Structure formats: structure tokens, C-alpha cells
Amino acid sequence: MKIKYPVLLVLSLIITSCSGTIATTKKEYKITPAVALKSDWNLNTTEWFLEKDTLRGIGGPMHWGVIESKKKLPENYEIAFNVNMTKESLFEIMLNIDKEQYIRTYLYQIDQNIVIGRGVYKKGTDEYEKRGGPTLFKKPMKLENNKWYSVKIKVLHKHLFFSVDNETVLECSLEKSLLSQQGKLGFLTNGEAKIKDLTIKNIP
Structure with missing residues (x-):
């Protein structure tokens, strides 16, 4: 009988460490040089890689550079980071990737x-x-190459909030818009993009 309690404790620690989500209620996720990128993300290492504290992606108009998390996003979450589109016109945050479907949240310089x-x-x-x-x-917003933008995304109770520089804001209901309600995270570029200060938080 005495053995059961240590065994239960070990099992609970294993379950916590093997959580199916990229961020948990106890720990937010950050990309840092200390983290092995391949352990958390599916990627082509010639397209997405770390340069010190910056995640850099390279793609092209005919072949988009894509990186996708191995674990799902929590049901309610907040994502924040800074992005610089150094080349071309499109940078996209792929939300709730489920098989081949996802929510497109993106900055589009052409339009x-x-x-x-x-x-x-x-x-x-x-x-x-x-x-x-x-x-x-x-929503209209002046977008330029070689300029850093602050991006914040929150999904709470199936409602999506997407803001850039705390000024330009879009929001919608996932249910009413028939959008994917759970899945993984990804980033996409049709040129070159740099990301820094990425944090992903679980909202309890």
C-alpha cells in the first residue's frame, strides 16, 4: 500500500511533462537558443532556423516557407511576438492547424x-x-518591409482577437465563422520574415 503514492506521483509528473499542448497552465512556451527547434517544430531547416534569439523564415512566391508546431495549442491561449517582413509581401500566423485546415491570420503588404x-x-x-x-x-493598415511589428493573438471561449501594434484590431467568433477550433500553430512566409520574443500562454 505504501508504494502506491510514489508511483502515482511519478505518473502524474510524466503526464504533465508529456502534455499534448505547446503551453500549459503552469508554463508558457518560448523559442530561445537553448531550445532545440526540431524537438518542438516540424520544419525544413533550410527554410526556418534560429539566429541567436531570432527565428528566421525563408520562402518564395512559388514555394511558401512553413513551420508547424508538433503539439497543439491549448483551447484558450495568447500568442505574442514581434515580426519583421524583410522581403516580399506576406507573413501568416497559421492557427489551429487541423490536418489541412487552419485559421489564416496574416499581414499582407500588397493590399x-x-x-x-x-x-x-x-x-x-x-x-x-x-x-x-x-x-x-x-482591416487597413500601413505595412512595410524592414519594420518590426508587435503581434498579439488571443483565443478565448471560441472568440479570436488579432491585433498589430495594439492599434489595428480584428476579431471574430470561431463558431459563427466556421473556423477550426483546435489544432497546432504555424508560421508562413512568401519571402523572408524574422520573429523574436515569441511567447505562447495557456489561458486557464
Whole structure:
């Protein structure tokens, strides 16, 4: 009988450490040089890599550079980071990736908008019809290359809030907009983008 309690304690620690979400109620997630990128993310190391404290992504108009987390986002979460689009026009945060479906939240320099849309990304193909998707909500914002922007995303009780520089804000209901309600996180670029100060928090 005395052995049961230590065994239960060890099992509870194993379950906690093997959590299926990228951030837990007790610990937020950060990308740092001390973290092995491959252990937490699916990526092509020629497209996404760490340079000191900065995550750098390289893609092109015909082949988007994509990185995807290995673990799911929590049901309610907050993501914050700074991004610089150093080349080309598109930087996208892929939310709640479920198989090939996801929520598109992105900065689009050509149209000078931030956007929420319904996305699809089929791995292993660069066919135009098998990536991207329709725009659902957009708001004008002046966007430039070689400039840092502060991005914050919050999903709480199936409601999405997406803001850039705490000024331009979009929001929507995941249910009403028929958007994916749970899944992984990803980033996408059609040129070159740099990300720093990334934190992912679980909202209890």
C-alpha cells in the first residue's frame, strides 16, 4: 500500500511533462537558443532556423516557407511576438492547424491589410489552389518591409482577437465563422520574415 503514492506521483509528473499542448497552465512556451527547434517544430531547416534569439523564415512566391508546431495549442491561449517582413509581401500566423485546415491570420503588404481567413495547406505541393484561402475579415493598415511589428493573438471561449501594434484590431467568433477550433500553430512566409520574443500562454 505504501508504494502506491510514489508511483502515482511519478505518473502524474510524466503526464504533465508529456502534455499534448505547446503551453500549459503552469508554463508558457518560448523559442530561445537553448531550445532545440526540431524537438518542438516540424520544419525544413533550410527554410526556418534560429539566429541567436531570432527565428528566421525563408520562402518564395512559388514555394511558401512553413513551420508547424508538433503539439497543439491549448483551447484558450495568447500568442505574442514581434515580426519583421524583410522581403516580399506576406507573413501568416497559421492557427489551429487541423490536418489541412487552419485559421489564416496574416499581414499582407500588397493590399495593406491585416486579415482573418479560412485556410488550407496541403503539404508537399505548391499548387496555388492547395494553399491559402478566402478572406473573412480585414482591416487597413500601413505595412512595410524592414519594420518590426508587435503581434498579439488571443483565443478565448471560441472568440479570436488579432491585433498589430495594439492599434489595428480584428476579431471574430470561431463558431459563427466556421473556423477550426483546435489544432497546432504555424508560421508562413512568401519571402523572408524574422520573429523574436515569441511567447505562447495557456489561458486557464
